[in-house]
Amino acid sequence: VKDLVYLNGRFIPSADARISIFDRGFLYGDGVFETMRAYDGRIFRLDEHMERLARSAEIIGLNLPGGPERCADICRQLLLRNEARDALLRLSVTRGEAIGGIGIKRAAEPTVIAHVRPPMPLPDDAYRNGVRAKIVSIRRIPSTSLNPHMKSMNFLNQILARAEAEACCAYDSIMLNQAGLIAETSTANVFFARDRMLSTPSPDCDILLGITRATVLELAAKTGIRCEERAIKPSEIGAFQECFLTSTGIELLPVTRINDSEVGGGVPGPLYERLHSAYRELVMA
Ligand SMILES: Cc1ncc(COP(=O)(O)O)c(C=O)c1O
Secondary structure, eight states: OOOEEEETTEEEEGGGOOOOTTBHHHHHOOEEEEEEEEETTEETTHHHHHHHHHHHHHHTTOOOTTHHHHHHHHHHHHHHHTTOSSEEEEEEEEOOBOOSSSOSTTOOOOEEEEEEEOOOOOOHHHHHHOEEEEEOSOOOOOTTTSOTTSOBSOOHHHHHHHHHHHHTTOSEEEEEOTTSOEEEESSSEEEEEETTEEEEEOGGGTOOOOHHHHHHHHHHHHTTOEEEEEOOOGGGGGGOSEEEEEETTTEEEEEEEETTEESGGGSOOHHHHHHHHHHHHHHHO
């Protein structure tokens, strides 16, 4: 595997890639990004990722150089030039160099960066036995402050939430929104199941509209699994028999402990198993 990255129009070795210390992505987290997964040389749901990137850029008033089509092309080329078949790809767009102050009127040209790295699967054990999640005290930034539907580079909210979970030896943090309802984890959406029915927080619960989440909803509909998108209270957790997380990188990951309680007897449940194998089939199709 080669080590080429994309930077502002050129594919170059990562060691040669340099961006300005005045870049607003670095100074303020002022940018948007996508993380994608390639399976056997094909980027899964590339169009959906590019649509979300364009939406994120629009929300922060950032011009996507060349639009989503150009960005998709960069991703495909990056994969080919690195001769990578199974990989994680990230494309980031920042508001470029700061010229003076945070005002965006005089912002420079956006910086566009993309790189690939090998997929980083969790140990088999995490998928076989499930992981532990902790409901953390840090709440999701309210949608009235930052639109949660964009994937921004401003990640401190999630980093601190994850740190709180890790400090308690949990794999990830379940974050509540300002209303005290379940939103998502630091980097994944969350699903629950009970009596053969799936439940996941609805889009108005301050969540990122995950592409894996949408895929799971599709697969559930296709395989006849009922699924509701609704407000979920933390007090309901004890009544669920299954819980799993979804994201591009981890796919579907079972959660078998939340705080100090077991979910579903501490083993991954049947809906998780069915949906994850359907997901694997789909990404390989
Ligand atoms: C906050 C948050 N929620 C959910 C997700 C999952 O989104 P996707 O399935 O599109 O990877 C991510 C992805 O990184 C995320 O950062």
